[in-house]
Amino acid sequence: MADVITRFAPSPTGLLHLGHAYSALIGWRAARAAGGRFLLRIEDIDRGRCRDEFVAAITEDLTWLGIDWDGAVRRQSEHFDDYMAALDTLVDRELIYPCFCTRAAIKAEIAGADAAPHGPDGPLYPGTCRALPDDERYWRMSSESYALRLDMAKAVALTGPLSWEEDGKGMIAADPSSAGDVVLARKDTPTSYHLAVTVDDALQGVTLVTRGEDLFAATHIHRLLQALLELPTPLYRNHKLLTDADGKRFAKRDKALTLRDLRAAGRSPDEVLAMIEAG
Numbered sequence: 557m558a559d560v561i562t563r564f565a566p567s568p569t570g571l572l573h574l575g576h577a578y579s580a581l582i583g584w585r586a587a588r589a590a591g592g593r594f595l596l597r598i599e600d601i602d603r604g605r606c607r608d609e610f611v612a613a614i615t616e617d618l619t620w621l622g623i624d625w626d627g628a629v630r631r632q633s634e635h636f637d638d639y640m641a642a643l644d645t646l647v648d649r650e651l652i653y654p655c656f657c658t659r660a661a662i663k664a665e666i667a668g669a670d671a672a673p674h675g676p677d678g679p680l681y682p683g684t685c686r687a688l689p690d691d692e693r694y695w696r697m698s699s700e701s702y703a704l705r706l707d708m709a710k711a712v713a714l715t716g717p718l719s720w721e722e723d724g725k726g727m728i729a730a731d732p733s734s735a736g737d738v739v740l741a742r743k744d745t746p747t748s749y750h751l752a753v754t755v756d757d758a759l760q761g762v763t764l765v766t767r768g769e770d771l772f773a774a775t776h777i778h779r780l781l782q783a784l785l786e787l788p789t790p791l792y793r794n795h796k797l798l799t800d801a802d803g804k805r806f807a808k809r810d811k812a813l814t815l816r817d818l819r820a821a822g823r824s825p826d827e828v829l830a831m832i833e834a835g
């Protein structure tokens with residue numbers, strides 16, 4: 557495959573663990589094997605949870621492990637304008653509406669409903685703010701905080717059936733409706749994970765997205781956003797998650813398995829790579 561561009565896109569909310577290293581290696585090896593480019597992107601839109609010290613640790617730990625990247629590191633927090641431009645396109649297409657609901661109000665509404673539809677992340681947003689009259693929208697927007705949601709039914713009707721190629725598995729039919737009216741800009745952040753990741757993968761020319769299969773469900777939404785924003789669709793490889801000897805996936809809570817701790821315990825990069833291969 558010519559011009560392979562892959563990326564590793566961690567959120568700096570903690571130290572990298574073996575699972576991250578596994579994921580980074582898959583992207584890095586795919587790029588290096590093809591003579592392509594491997595990019596590092598820091599997904600730090602959540603300013604409350606992300607820390608600069610973890611950004612520094614990510615670059616240091618990857619370097620220690622022997623993983624290098626091409627070009628400058630892209631930090632999402634420096635590119636809110638790009639995400640807002642994409643959002644404007646969707647607003648112009650009348651696919652976005654403001655949502656004033658608090659989490660508690662959404663929960664209460666779902667609890668009171670006879671049958672609340674569920675998606676991969678739990679009960680779907682019940683659509684409370686979808687049909688608000690325009691005048692109510694305007695006055696509430698001037699005095700209340702709000703998120704921006706995608707009108708999923710309208711969006712899906714516009715694009716028609718979509719699919720993407722999952723490496724080794726063939727074409728997957730996208731089913732974004734099962735996620736409901738997803739949030740594309742949060743009350744406290746002018747974008748969301750789904751929007752920022754879709755825009756960045758396109759802007760950075762990523763041709764192969766390698767990431768954990770826990771994000772497989774999100775790919776349905778990303779495919780829809782690509783169609784709505786007229787962006788190219790990369791090849792996806794949502795890979796298996798690295799698990800420990802008991803079959804439990806490595807997560808941030810497994811503190812002993814951060815790269816930092818393994819290094820402090822005297823493990824060499826080669827030993828850590830061997831642990832990853834064995835996992």
Ligand code: GLU
Nearest residue numbers: 565566567599753767771
């Ligand atoms: N930032 C996401 C994470 O840390 C990964 C996003 C992606 O690879 O699409 O889990």
